[in-house]
Amino acid sequence: MIECRDLTKKYNDLFAVDRLTLRLEQGDVYGFIGPNGSGKTTTMRMLATLLNPSWGEATVCGYSIYTGAKQIRRLIGYMPDFFGVYDDMKVTEYLEFFAAAYRIDGPARRRRVEQVLDYVDLGYKRDALVTSLSRGMTQRLGLARTLLHDPQVLLLDEPASGLDPRARIEMRELIKRLRRENKTIMVSSHILPELADICNKIGIIERGKLIWNGTVEAAIQAVRGKSVFTVAVLHDRNAEAAERLRLFPEVESVTPDPKTHALDVRLRDGYEDGSFIPERLLQAGFRLRLFKEKEVNIEDVFMRITKGITS
Numbered sequence: 131m132i133e134c135r136d137l138t139k140k141y142n143d144l145f146a147v148d149r150l151t152l153r154l155e156q157g158d159v160y161g162f163i164g165p166n167g168s169g170k171t172t173t174m175r176m177l178a179t180l181l182n183p184s185w186g187e188a189t190v191c192g193y194s195i196y197t198g199a200k201q202i203r204r205l206i207g208y209m210p211d212f213f214g215v216y217d218d219m220k221v222t223e224y225l226e227f228f229a230a231a232y233r234i235d236g237p238a239r240r241r242r243v244e245q246v247l248d249y250v251d252l253g254y255k256r257d258a259l260v261t262s263l264s265r266g267m268t269q270r271l272g273l274a275r276t277l278l279h280d281p282q283v284l285l286l287d288e289p290a291s292g293l294d295p296r297a298r299i300e301m302r303e304l305i306k307r308l309r310r311e312n313k314t315i316m317v318s319s320h321i322l323p324e325l326a327d328i329c330n331k332i333g334i335i336e337r338g339k340l341i342w343n344g345t346v347e348a349a350i351q352a353v354r355g356k357s358v359f360t361v362a363v364l365h366d367r368n369a370e371a372a373e374r375l376r377l378f379p380e381v382e383s384v385t386p387d388p389k390t391h392a393l394d395v396r397l398r399d400g401y402e403d404g405s406f407i408p409e410r411l412l413q414a415g416f417r418l419r420l421f422k423e424k425e426v427n428i429e430d431v432f433m434r435i436t437k438g439i440t441s
């Protein structure tokens with residue numbers, strides 16, 4: 131649905147987006163993550179055909195951004211990070227104005243406006259002035275506006291920025307709902323954990339370069355690399371157990387977790403099955419309190435992937 135090859139935008143000496151290559155299939159929810167100024171907005175604006183690249187190619191729904199702008203604009207919904215709302219306009223008037231721009235006319239326009247208002251749960255604000263809405267409501271109105279023409283592909287630029295925790299959760303739920311409808315969604319954020327549970331793929335961009343691109347599971351796997359198990363024994367004998375575990379030929383390292391004091395046992399390459407750990411510890415007279423495969427927190431993944439670049 132979205133494909134970029136070497137997509138590049140240069141401003142004088144600055145590569146705002148530097149040879150970006152990625153591919154999204156229908157139904158993908160792509161978390162586009164990067165710090166401020168890393169090139170997220172520039173990428174989305176190019177895909178939305180609002181900004182010309184310096185070079186490179188991109189297609190959306192099979193249309194080139196160079197020659198198919200008209201078709202692309204009909205098929206996508208772009209929600210910018212900042213969008214203007216007009217003074218003295220009611221919520222319904224605002225949406226009807228944009229519906230008219232999409233040539234939704236007659237009674238269908240009213241119906242569609244009510245549908246999208248319901249979708250984002252703003253029906254009860256239909257007669258409020260847009261300027262009176264909270265930040266969370268304004269973002270939901272922005273999403274409603276983006277959905278008016280029922281686009282297949284959504285480009286959502288930091289939809290949760292500036293929202294309080296509750297409004298963030300509501301925005302996330304809305305994106306999950308759109309995902310269930312099989313929309314293809316590219317959603318940006320500078321916070322990875324915010325996106326981890328709603329995306330199936332992530333891309334991490336830094337200074338215009340995509341430094342990671344793949345499935346969420348692949349990112350976790352790449353960081354974890356090897357099998358790691360969390361182990362704890364009873365009676366304050368973790369240090370003793372650590373000594374014993376270090377003697378096992380399958381074990382590469384044993385490190386106590388500073389927070390929980392449980393032991394992280396990392397296996398050597400080629401070993402995945404850690405079931406020998408509880409067996410041998412029991413044989414050695416230890417009593418097990420905890421044994422499980424270590425969970426990798428998505429925040430750790432982000433820190434590990436970006437570490438080499440930012441430091």
Ligand SMILES: Nc1ncnc2c1ncn2[C@@H]1O[C@H](COP(=O)(O)OP(=O)(O)OP(=O)(O)O)[C@@H](O)[C@H]1O
Pocket residue numbers: 141144145146147164165166167168169170171172173211320
């Ligand atoms: N019109 C422009 N002229 C010159 N430089 C620009 C222009 N637009 C963007 N840039 C630069 O390109 C880089 C990428 O900007 P961009 O807005 O795409 O980043 P971003 O990841 O969306 O950041 P944010 O999270 O702050 O929105 C930044 O260094 C920015 O200053």
